[in-house]
Amino acid sequence: MLRLLIGGRFLPNHKSNYFPNILSSGRFLHTQTSSSDDSWTNNRDLNIDLLFHSCTKTHLAKRLHALLIVLGKIQSLFISTRLVNLYANLGNISLSQQTFDQIPQKDVYTWNSMISAYVHNGAHTDAITCLYKMLTFEVKPDFYTFPPVIKACRDINNGKMIHAWISKTGLEWDVFVAASLVHMYCRFGIFDAAYGIFTNMPFRDMGCWNAIISGFCQNGKGEKALQILDEMKFEGIKLDSVTVSTVLPICAQMDDMSQGRLIHLYVIKHGLESDLFVGNAFINFYAKFGELIISQKFFDSLVTRDLVSWNSIISAYEQNGNPDRALWFFREMQKDGFAPDLLTLVSVASSIAQSRDTRGSKCVHGFILRRSWFVKDVIIGNAVVDMYAKLGNVENARELFERISIKDVVSWNTMITGYGQNGLASDAIEVFQNMVEKNFVTPNQGTWASIIPAYAHIGALKEGQKCHSNVLKTGLILDLYIGTCLIDFYGKCGKVKDAMLLFDEVPKTNSVPWNAVISCLGIHGHGETCLKLFENMIESGTHPDAITFISLLSACSHSGLIEQGEQCFNAMEKDYGVKPGLKHYGCYVDMLGRAGELEKAYDFIKSMPLTPDASVWGALLGACRIYGNTDLGKVVSEKLLEVDEGNVGYYVLLSNIYANAGKWEGVNRVRLMANEKGLKKTPGWSSVEIDKRMEVFYTGNYSHSKCEEIYKELEDLMMKIKVIGYVPDYSFVLQDVEEDEKERILMSHSERLAIAYGIISTPPKTVIRIFKNLRVCGDCHNATKFISKVTEREIVVRDSNRFHNFKDGVCSCGDYW
């Protein structure tokens, strides 16, 4: 008995501070008989502990192994078992297993060591197999055997079987065994069984309390875990470092800052501050609330740091928008001799994306490739796909995405979002359809949040509605994020009523759904309703943000509500503390410009406190186009090309202005300038949804399978609408050609091809929905009004600027756009 205690079996090694229970826990009923009694007698000539502890790398362990063979010590069961453990601790399970296999006569220590070696290295099946093998050698498992075995159980049947077996051996209430069982039942979600064992335990040590708390925490029962924590406090048991590091992530997850702060005070009082796990947990806890100074304090006060400490501080800065500092810590950790792991690189990849470092992205990719980490875990592949997509490099993102052999739902979501955020909605849809067809993974909240905006972008109403019904089925409809996506979607597809209905349903806990609905009504020209909603928003106590005012100002602009727009602009900083940014100035200029107040807009720009950027000058140039002001247009375009000479859109706009005024030499000059810079006009395209499929038309495209029918229909339509008063407006033709050629050019505009195709492909009187990637041409706008009248159809056209609803010869925009 004395030797057991002095030998370190219970006293020095034991981490528990609940000692009295152990003495009475029944543990001493089991006497250990060891066949390897050679440990003290035969190996005194070597300082075994020192030798083993000095092996911190596999190659050192191998040298020690060789030395022990030479010295003839390998026959000692004690020595060879230690080698099994040593290799396992170094993470080299195959060497551990080899050493184990070469031992002829194994005792219970040896078997236990091998089983726990497997478990520690994640080889759960091997651990169970090893247990059965142990039985065939007629070695009886003891209470060292079971905890790792329980940990290795991957399914509930296996677990229950092992549990029954343990009951028969009478080891069920050993604190280690029982704690393992409690944790296992939690893992399988059988919380009643776990709690049952816990309450029936005759003796509990800290480990048991921690087992049930962590069991609840890790399996989505945070609230219940905190209840047990209270129970524990009530019984006067002190939290230890394990409890603290278990509970903190739950506090963060439940957004319970005050609970965490209380624990912080407790930790200071009980001197747990410098504990590695506790410190790491606090770094993460405070980082989640953006309290980086406190996170940094914890990091600084750590006496020893491990990989998790470094990863945590790097992720803290990365998650809070300070990628440079995150990358600085990444270099520091390496200087400090720590080799980055997979999780380090996840944060680093995101930091690189945030700091827009294209060269760095290649380094990160190479770094991971060299270590073959992509096969180790999807998470790192997903992180790098995300990094490339955020840097706008969708090709590399897609290539890597295809190389991920086992994709999870996040992989798909990342790729869909990546395409969507780079404006490639049709590619996003292709990936989504692939995901659904292959049926590999079930879409989740993130999937809907990435695909619905893509459908909104191209105006695919039917497909989006299908998503909506799927969202209803999965019960995610009350999710604020998805709700907002759907509001935006219906708005962009022209379904204002549906958008409003949804808006009534979603929880309005922050400004986001308000912004969505205001912007939706704005592009439909319901400026007055927007202002009303803004009032409601303020009344409901929701604080408006920068986006709110962008939506509001652009709504005023689209509806010609100059006075109200001015009021908004003046009130935003004064009354709501939102400082106007360049986008707000852009909206304001746009508003004045559309109303024809070109000089006022120009003066306004000159008086701006910020340096106007391309979007501000671009708004004014657009107004010059509407009002045919070539003189101001020339001045503005010069300013514009100073700030952004690479954007082809402005050249097009300027050449439009010249063409409109019939100044063809100006048109040619601008065209030449653009050509010299190597700029190509963005090809215009329009799409129409037929039978849930999107058909895309490019301007002057003659390769469509129904091409002849489309042009025939267009010619018929032209005749019909001319009869009721349509006159082609050739000012929208940018080429200096003959009149009938001009008519042909207008007729082959992509939006008109899409409309004609819609008419011949759908039953009479059904609504036709068109999406155009650029602004709709003025002549097409006029023609569409007449077409809606002669065909008795509602035609919905969304362009890059706003929304047009043509019905019975008029457009919802009132020709003001």
Add this chain to the structure above:
DNA sequence: CTAGGGTTAG
């Protein structure tokens, strides 16, 4: 020489 409960994630 062997055992339970702990911190980092796209």
